[in-house]
Amino acid sequence: MEYGVFSTAFSARDIDGIAAGLEANNIRKTQFYPLIAGKQLFAADFTDSLIRNINRTFAGHGVSIVAVGAGNRFISSDEEEAKKALENALRWIETAPRLGANIIVTEAGTAHKTKFWTDVPENHSAETWARIVEIYRTLARRAQDYGVTVGIEPHFASGVRDAKELRGVLDDVGEPNFKAVLDPANSVTVENADRQEETLAELFTLLGGDFVLAHAKDARLENGATVFGPAGSGVLPYGAYLTLLKTAGYGGPLLLEYVGEDFQDVIRYIKLSTAPPFLKPIAQADPALYDAIQRVQDIHHGDTGVIPKKYRLLLSVVADALALHPAGTAACAREALKAGAAKEEIIEALRVVYAAGGLPPLLESADVYRELMP
Secondary structure, eight states: OOEEEEGGGGTTSOHHHHHHHHHHTTOOEEEEOSEETTEEOOGGGOOHHHHHHHHHHHHHTTOEEEEEEOOOOTTOSSHHHHHHHHHHHHHHHHHGGGGTOOEEEEOOOOOOSSOTTOOOGGGGSHHHHHHHHHHHHHHHHHHHTTTOEEEEOOOTTSSSOSHHHHHHHHHHHOOTTEEEEEOGGGGOOTTTTTOHHHHHHHHHHHHTTOEEEEEEOEEEEETTEEEEESTTSSSOOHHHHHHHHHHTTOOSOEEEOSOOSOOHHHHHHHHHHHSOGGGHHHHHHOHHHHHHHHHHHHHHHSSOSSSOHHHHHHHHHHHHHHTTOHHHHHHHHHHHHHTTOOHHHHHHHHHHHHHHHOHHHHHHTHHHHHHHOO
16 A cells, blocks of 8 residues: 655645655645645635745655545534634635645534634534534535535544444435545544444445545543544554455545654554464565565455456465465465355366475365365
8 A cells, every 4th residue: 555644744844844854755646735834724725826935846756636625624613614624625616626626625623713623512403413414515516516525534623523424425416426535534523433443444334435545643532532643553453444445446545644754663664463363473574575576466366357356366376385384374274265266177277286396285275174174
């Protein structure tokens, strides 16, 4: 999986500094947040010359903007603030494609009068829900004219709190270019902090393929309140999260959030969380070698290829058996069955093992017969 990073990791820098910082860390994809040299900008601030400067600078550093953070205060109790938030998002729909991005990322916001990230009952009234649906339908329909997808991420203190409400708003808006942005940390609360694998499974079950982007941060509880931090600092099971992303066929970058300029340890943590037990020593000692192994594994075990996946796995059954690697032989046989191979095909693969290597490698593969061929 490719890793991206929010541009906020380098937001104290100017445009060139942001792009250079990403390049220096071998990051090629970013979600751009309009905070440059410590100054908060809005879509209206992005003049033609500023856009040209960003495009030229980022291209020069080999970095592309995949999405833009476009606002999250749509249901503010301050009507003027809510109006400005909507206007800003509409303007971003026009501006984002000029920066090379076709996704804008939003949150519904909160109706709390003074605190930006505090939930209130008004967030969850029927009137507020109708307003959220109206706003996002407006955004999505405008975005169709510009080839833009409007993304929404949940937040426990907003009008769209969790997977169930995320599914509901997607269905009620009903526009093809209105999609979810996955950020599981945003839904960690006192009620579910100790059952995050279950919560993640529900998220992917409810959303199916209706998401366009995946964020990576973490959440922990302090004095009963949710506190965000970089991946690895909280309760999220990153191994389960990345496995679910892969199973769902997500092909975009995993975008790191809540990190500063030094985030390589966060990437190492995420990689290690998904490493199979037999590869973890390599992942810890030699990350570069582990990356190379993973690239080959992804090619071999991926769903695309000239040779159908089940036949590639049957070839692995033979190769692992001839290499006297019984655990690998059994693992590849299990994967081949999942990919659609019949038991009879695995038996024929073991016959090839005998024909090519004789009795010793076949006997080393006896676990396949015991486990998979009862």
